[in-house]
Amino acid sequence: MADKTVDGGPWTGCAVMFLQSLCPAVNLLALYKDQQEGKFIVFKVIKLTLIDSAGGLAGYEILKVHDADPFLGVEVKFVEVAACQQFLESYSSGAVLQSLSQHASRLLSLSQELRVETQLKASTHTLDLCLDDPQLCLQHIHFSQPERLRDEEIDHLEQQLQSQARRPAPQLTTNTQEESPLPSNCFKFQNRVFEDRMLTAADVQSFSNGVGRQWKTVGRALGRNCRALKGPAIDNLAYEYEREGLYEQAYQLLSRFMQAEGRAAKLSCLVKALEDCKLTGLAENLLDIQPQE
Template sequence: SLPDSTGSANGVDMLKVHCSHPHLIVQLRFCKRENCCRFLRSYREGALQKSLQGHLQLSLDTTTVPLKVELKAGSEHLDRMLKDEDHCLECIYREKPDRLPDEEITELEECLKSLSTNNNVAVKGCSSLPYPPQGSSLPPQHTFIFQGQQFDNRTITLDDHQKFAKSVSKKWKQVGRSLQKSCRALRDPVIDNLALEYDREGLYEQAYQMLLRFIQSEGKKATIARLIKALEENGLVSLAEELLGLHSNEDCS
């Protein structure tokens, strides 16, 4: 569907695929302005949605697939401004990513190739979440020291994510700005925009969305060591200890 919508097989790169039930989020990077313009027109006219429906019906061997599509650039909802193509392009350019596609994308593409040649093939090894299996870690040499103890520098898990959002409270912005130093996806004014966008939902959702943005952007580089360092910088040692299991029975403040 993407080559159809951009007019070129190399017109767009998939950088990240993330499942947050019931949503499937696909992060894209356009190679040229004309590819992006053609994509916007295809989306506005409904051609992209129609193509997606057709491919899904073929792949899933079904006659109907409920599908709702939303287009965003950062916190901007482009569906509201599709008639103003220049404004859409400006919003997309501001969010222009500088990262390479995740390693999982290559794996996913291979899985999809297998699926397209045999609808009965069980797709293995394709994760639907941005988190690794519980307890997974990077190679042993990738470790870090916290309070004199050595820990595996694993990627952030869903459990870490939820504990962080529950306990960080009003300091989520400060932690975000610490992570911002090495993560362009959190550069200004992203953090302030998240605060406004999720103001009604409260502190938990604001913190959750900030860390989600970090995880989605950094992929396998979204490690626990980076989060622990950001927590230490902002005096949240108790929460860091909680994430590392040093006092799992105590409340974090």
């Protein structure tokens, strides 16, 4: 299916994803109704999940987040068929659920991953019932055209997210003119300070979605300090997963790195490798840095 319809117009479609926490202590709908911090955190979780599952920032937009008690409804307009296809693949494979859980657990400072129930609909069609037929799902989404423009509340939240991304990190200062050393759990990127952490499954997915043919280059950069990626290891991965394509090759690369390095497989290691390979855009995506308009 192309990005244009039969009459030459752009391909568009609309789907609504319904979310409900299965953890009694976390109510996503109630959090979103919190006009202070809760609403923004839940929106950020949704936005980061869509970035992971639709392959970046382009090809879709959130139109509205609404009360569908006991669910939270997220109405998404797709403007590129490729983004819609990738989202459907991620949803069908369970990757959307995984991203939701991991981003929510991190941003809500939960001690374990949040379990979430989802439903996906296009107009009156429940897409969960036909996920084994991606073309039928695409057709339902395409025929379900959005009935509204983007909600003003979503505009405000998008602006708030961009403003947060542009905000400079607090400067580490001392009483002397010398720069303070970074704490052991932090690292610098683009003159900003970030908290370091172990890589997650969501990081692996974001990396695999965005790195493309550069995965080998990044692998060699990681291999400078990882014995499991030295010598012919990367070429062996390329050969072993050639049929599965670039996503799987990149996925297996980072999985191999995490297995070999254990608790030392940190976000800072991957960001440094991406920076060395001049893939700063992908590093910004991993660090939740929104591009400036």
